[in-house]
Every structure is written in structure tokens, then in C-alpha cells.
Amino acid sequence: MGRLDDRVAIVTGAARGIGRATALRLSRDGAAVVVNDIDADPAAETVALIQSEGGRAAVFVANTVDLSEAHTLVAATIEEFGKLDIVVNNAGTTRDKMFHGLTDELFDFVVDANLRTAYHTTLAAMPYMREVAKAEIAANGRPSYNRKIVFTSSVAALMGNPGQFNYTAAKGALVAVTKTLARELGPFGINVNAVAPGFIETRLTAAKSEGDTYGIPEQLRADSLALISLGRLGEAEDIANVHAFLVSSDADFVSGVTIPVTGGQLGGM
Numbered sequence: 587m588g589r590l591d592d593r594v595a596i597v598t599g600a601a602r603g604i605g606r607a608t609a610l611r612l613s614r615d616g617a618a619v620v621v622n623d624i625d626a627d628p629a630a631e632t633v634a635l636i637q638s639e640g641g642r643a644a645v646f647v648a649n650t651v652d653l654s655e656a657h658t659l660v661a662a663t664i665e666e667f668g669k670l671d672i673v674v675n676n677a678g679t680t681r682d683k684m685f686h687g688l689t690d691e692l693f694d695f696v697v698d699a700n701l702r703t704a705y706h707t708t709l710a711a712m713p714y715m716r717e718v719a720k721a722e723i724a725a726n727g728r729p730s731y732n733r734k735i736v737f738t739s740s741v742a743a744l745m746g747n748p749g750q751f752n753y754t755a756a757k758g759a760l761v762a763v764t765k766t767l768a769r770e771l772g773p774f775g776i777n778v779n780a781v782a783p784g785f786i787e788t789r790l791t792a793a794k795s796e797g798d799t800y801g802i803p804e805q806l807r808a809d810s811l812a813l814i815s816l817g818r819l820g821e822a823e824d825i826a827n828v829h830a831f832l833v834s835s836d837a838d839f840v841s842g843v844t845i846p847v848t849g850g851q852l853g854g855m
């Protein structure tokens with residue numbers, strides 16, 4: 587028996603990296619998982635991986651920067667699995683630029699991908715999380731079980747990071763809205779928390795060559811490792827483990843917090 591048996595989850599940005607590891611982990615814990623991303627092929631691969639292990643999953647390609655796509659994503663989830671209990675808002679990306687060279691285009695793109703996707707997906711989920719819990723409270727005095735929302739912030743928002751004004755604007759906002767929504771949705775038995783990953787090995791942190799869209803310079807990778815108390819870079823599974831804890835009943839009395847998952851990154855708390 588898994589601790590997420592009978593739960594239905596949406597994981598955004600689940601085509602690769604932390605999102606894929608989280609989708610796989612939630613499935614191993616028993617949840618049916620809707621894999622959302624803007625990249626169709628790797629998203630379908632995540633679903634195939636889950637199904638090859640006997641899990642239940644469906645792919646839904648949508649860019650929830652557009653609210654109507656978020657509503658369609660949630661509607662497809664209800665149609666496929668009948669309900670929605672868990673939203674892991676993991677979609678995100680970077681377009682680093684030192685502040686003096688920042689443009690509105692780069693600011694909007696990064697804030698949209700990291701903050702607006704989370705806002706829209708969570709908003710679209712409300713009829714199936716808040717309203718359903720409200721009806722259960724009216725009928726039985728309390729919700730049948732706690733429902734869960736997780737945001738993916740970043741240690742960059744907790745300690746600052748040169749070149750990431752746009753990214754830390756979005757990731758810092760996620761820390762703030764975690765507290766606001768925890769207060770608003772707590773009476774409905776909905777836990778709202780965030781994870782702030784440190785340095786995790788994905789395409790966002792791969793060694794970057796001149797002209798690459800993603801990644802960071804090799805020197806910065808080496809510097810980052812030197813700051814990590816546990817002496818290694820993080821793996822996507824390190825974040826998936828914490829996502830899985832937060833969306834389980836083991837975390838039913840945890841709400842409104844942002845958990846740094848950094849390997850003890852100095853200055854990162």
C-alpha cells in the first residue's frame with residue numbers, strides 16, 4: 587500500500603528534470619499522475635516510464651501561462667481520473683541577465699513561466715479542491731482528507747543570485763503566496779507549501795557554453811559545490827522526495843512553509 591493510493595495529482599513541467607522525478611515518485615507512492623509540460627515528446631516519455639512500472643498516468647501538453655489552458659488541463663484531469671487532490675507547481679525556467687541589461691521581454695517570460703503558470707494552474711484547480719472540500723465540510727463537518735498544493739521556489743530567492751532579477755522576482759513571490767494561500771485554504775483542509783531547491787543537476791544547471799539557452803558557467807558550478815555542506819550536487823530525486831512528503835498525509839500539519847532542499851548550502855537558509 588502506498589501513502590498516495592487513490593490520490594490524483596497534476597505535476598507541471600514534468601517532461602524532464604525535477605518534474606519527471608516527482609511524477610515518477612508520486613506514482614510509486616500510489617497516485618495517478620497527469621504529466622503537464624509544453625514539450626510533448628519528453629512528457630510522453632515520462633508517462634511511458636510511469637506506465638512501464640504499472641502506474642497510472644496521462645499526458646497533457648498545455649502552456650498554463652494562458653489561463654484557458656490551465657482550465658483545460660484541470661478539466662482533462664477530471665475527465666481522465668475523476669478528481670484532483672494534489673497540484674505540484676514545478677514548471678519553470680531561467681533566462682539570466684545582469685540587471686542593467688534586463689528587458690521587459692526577459693522579465694515577462696521568466697515571471698510567466700515560473701509564477702503565472704503556478705497561479706493559473708492553482709486557480710483552475712479551486713473548483714475541484716476548495717469547492718469539493720467545502721461540500722465535504724458541509725456534509726460531514728470536515729474534509730474527507732487533506733488536499734495539497736506545492737510551489738517550487740528556489741534557494742536563489744532566499745539568498746539572492748546575480749543575473750536572476752527576473753527569476754528571483756517570481757520565485758520570491760511563490761514564497762509569499764505560499765503563506766497567503768496556506769491561510770486562505772487551510773480552513774478547507776488544503777495544505778500549501780513550497781520547496782526551495784538548491785543546486786540540482788538538470789538542464790537548468792548543466793555546464794553552459796557560449797550561446798546555450800540553458801545552463802550555468804562551469805566556474806559557477808564548481809563554486810556552488812564548494813558551498814554545499816553535504817559535498818555533492820543535488821539530484822532531481824532529492825526534490826521529488828520532499829515533494830512526495832509534502833503531498834502525503836505525513837505532512838498534514840505542515841502548511842505555509844518553504845523548505846530549502848540544498849544539501850546544507852551555506853548562506854542558503
Ligand SMILES: NC(=O)c1ccc[n+]([C@@H]2O[C@H](COP(=O)([O-])OP(=O)(O)OC[C@H]3O[C@@H](n4cnc5c(N)ncnc54)[C@H](O)[C@@H]3O)[C@@H](O)[C@H]2O)c1
Nearest residue numbers: 599601603604623624676677678740783785786788789790
Ligand atoms: N535545477 C535546479 O538547480 C533548480 C533550483 C531551484 C529551483 N528549480 C526549479 O525547479 C523546477 C524544475 O526545474 P528543472 O531543474 O527540473 O528544470 P528543467 O528545465 O529540467 O525542467 C523544467 C520543465 O518545465 C517545463 N516548462 C517550462 N515552462 C513551462 C510552461 N509554461 N508550462 C509547462 N511546462 C513548462 C519545461 O519544458 C521543462 O520540461 C523549476 O521551477 C525550476 O525553476 C530548479
